[in-house]
Amino acid sequence: MNKFYIRKIMKEKRDNLCNWQKEKLDSIIFEKVIKSEEYNKAKSVFIFVSYKSEADTHNIIKAALKDGKLVCVPKVMYKSGYMEAVGIYDFNELKEGAYKILEPQNTNLKVEETSIDICYVPGLAFDKSGGRVGYGGGYYDRFLKKLRNDSKKIGLAYSFQILDKVPMGKYDVCMDGVISN
Template sequence: MENKREIRKFMREKRGILTKEEKERLDNAIFEKIINSKEYKESKNIFIFVSYDTELDTHRIIKQALKDEKVLCVPRVISKDEGMIIAQIKNFEELEPGAYGILEPRDNAFKVDETLIDVAYLPGLAFDKMGGRVGYGGGFYDRFLRKSRKDCKKIGLAYSFQVLEKVPMEKDDEYIDGIITD
């Protein structure tokens, strides 16, 4: 797979064929790794994407972080041009389907400055061990990462089959610090 479009198509298909039981087992392994990680335990302000469709389940992680009294922030898409804002939620019920059908905070959600985030858990379709990430193609997370603090831990969340030897990176793509897989 040479280009991002091929990688995106392949990984969507591969995630789509996981059985419910396989997905649950992998999601549980990732959940345990996250909540037991040093980054999670030491962070006060957490940013995480709200999973959708065949992505690994972040709903359980969000609920746990709220229970652990973390300041929990999730994305709210404004538009393709304006990107997204980072909004704090205090309970999972504050989320409703947004422009792309993905759960996100309401219009009146409390906007949080990107520089306050200690650890950011990021989606992607493919990653590599050098910090490369292939997202969904909108550039939303790359723009967010450019605004975040230099010491903010940027961690991709993925199933192990989503980690490739090398992914193509372009000049506007941001590198991440690590990946948590099953």
């Protein structure tokens, strides 16, 4: 399977989850994240702000803020093709951006990639070897290469998004693990 086909199929599967199924799966992922050793050891957390049918991260963000962690979320710089980590103090600081994805409006609290302990990464598919199929823009791959070697890169996905093998290109960055339902 090529990346285009995987993206299409996985997006359809995610979009076809009914509300109660999604809520149940999101709750399982939430519990696994906040009970994980990596999360509990981390002082700083980079996490995507879920959009539409992605595995929900809103509750994880709120919990991490409550737990006193430095929480940073992506701010995509579309003109440069890069993504920055921006710290937030409250979930309500996030507002809809160019693609209707919640993002920080105030970018004054930029966080250096080298200070991030754990990075929760979106994707359309993952494999058991850490492979990831993202959305095709390369923003995360460019960003992840700037993290410290010991920073954990964890995908968040539903179990049906985990395949035996996904195609990986030379610029693709592997995950250290995936948390699913």
